[in-house]
Amino acid sequence: AQTVTQSQPEMSVQEAETVTLSCTYDTSESDYYLFWYKQPPSRQMILVIRQEAYKQQNATENRFSVNFQKAAKSFSLKISDSQLGDAAMYFCAYRSAWGSGAGSYQLTFGKGTKLSVIP
Amino acid sequence: NAGVMQNPRHLVRRRGQEARLRCSPMKGHSHVYWYRQLPEEGLKFMVYLQKENIIDESGMPKERFSAEFPKEGPSILRIQQVVRGDSAAYFCASSPSQPGTGELFFGEGSRLTVL
Numbered sequence: 053a054q055t056v057t058q059s060q061p062e063m064s065v066q067e068a069e070t071v072t073l074s075c076t077y078d079t080s081e082s083d084y085y086l087f088w089y090k091q092p093p094s095r096q097m098i099l100v101i102r103q104e105a106y107k108q109q110n111a112t113e114n115r116f117s118v119n120f121q122k123a124a125k126s127f128s129l130k131i132s133d134s135q136l137g138d139a140a141m142y143f144c145a146y147r148s149a150w151g152s153g154a155g156s157y158q159l160t161f162g163k164g165t166k167l168s169v170i171p
Numbered sequence: 172n173a174g175v176m177q178n179p180r181h182l183v184r185r186r187g188q189e190a191r192l193r194c195s196p197m198k199g200h201s202h203v204y205w206y207r208q209l210p211e212e213g214l215k216f217m218v219y220l221q222k223e224n225i226i227d228e229s230g231m232p233k234e235r236f237s238a239e240f241p242k243e244g245p246s247i248l249r250i251q252q253v254v255r256g257d258s259a260a261y262f263c264a265s266s267p268s269q270p271g272t273g274e275l276f277f278g279e280g281s282r283l284t285v286l
Contacts, residue, residue, distance in 0.1 A: 085273030095260060097214075097277035104273070143213055147273055157266070158204060158227065159275055161213035 054079045054146050058162035065134045066170050072119075073129045073165050075144030083149040086120065086127045087159070092140040100142070103127065105149070131167075139169045173198065175278035176245075177263050183284045190250040190257070192281045196265030203246045204275060205238055208260040220246060250283070258285045 055078045065071035077086070088100040103111045103120050110118050115135075119128045131138055144162040176195040184190050196203050201222055206214040216230040220240035231238065235253075240246040250257055260282045264275035 087274070089277075094279070095282075096279050097262060097264075099274055102274060147275075149273070157202075157273075158216040158219055158230075159206075159214070159264075160216070163213045 054081075054148070054160045056144050056146050056160050056162040058144055058165050060165045061163070062166045062168070064168040064170055065131070065138075067134055067136060069134055070130060070132045071134055071167065073131075073142050073144075073167070075127045075129070075162060077125050077127065077144070077146050079125070079146065079148075081148055081150075085147045085149060086118075087145040087147070088116070088118070088127075088129045089143045089145060089161075090138075090140045091143060091164070092137075097143075101129065134169050136169050136171065139167055141166050175200075175263055175265050175276050177261075177278035177281050179281060180279065181282050181284070183286060184253050185286050186254055187252050190253050190283055192248040192250075192261050192263075192283070193245040194248070194263030194265075194278060195245040196263075197267075197276055200265035200267045200276070202266045202268070203240050204264040204266075205246075205248050206262040206264065208262060208280070210259075214262060217248070253283070253285045255285050258283055 057076045084105045086103045090098045090100050101113045101116050115132045117130045141164045143164045145159045147159045178193050203220045205217040208214045218231045218238045219227040235251045237249045260280045262280045263278045
């Protein structure tokens, strides 16, 4: 079974600075997706960024970028020019590209990192 | 284009009562997932359904919990004889096809409080 580990329960960053959130995962599969989801106090799960494992190029979305190291099974999220609205729980998630034996494509989540942004 | 709709947003039940949570997937989506989030925890997979079929219920507790996704109408997660430990946020997600873009689209969640 796949596992996702986020080793930083809490992080803080000064407004306008850069912060990196860590994520490692364990899998025997070669084809999969990795995601970062943001959960603000409203509790809505919002997709921040997605990475396909077969793509070597790191995904970027405006101020958000990832450092995907497939061999090391590492998938960190970098937030540049942090804003007050970035304060939230951030969850790293894994999803198989082909599903388990039951045909499921469930997401496996880490426990999350709570990010605080200091004005 | 409406997103994933969940209702009720908040539900309070006394121990022993039944809770029913509803989820309407995004238009054109036929795959539905239910997740549970306990306080200070990540989301845990419960069940994956397609229309009229349960595909994977490996995360569902064996007793008191059931889910369905009928041909017509929303998906329903049913919890019978609720206990305090069932208090959590329950999220529904949908996707149009597998594996598609890989992304699941989440609703805003239903928060169940058991007194």
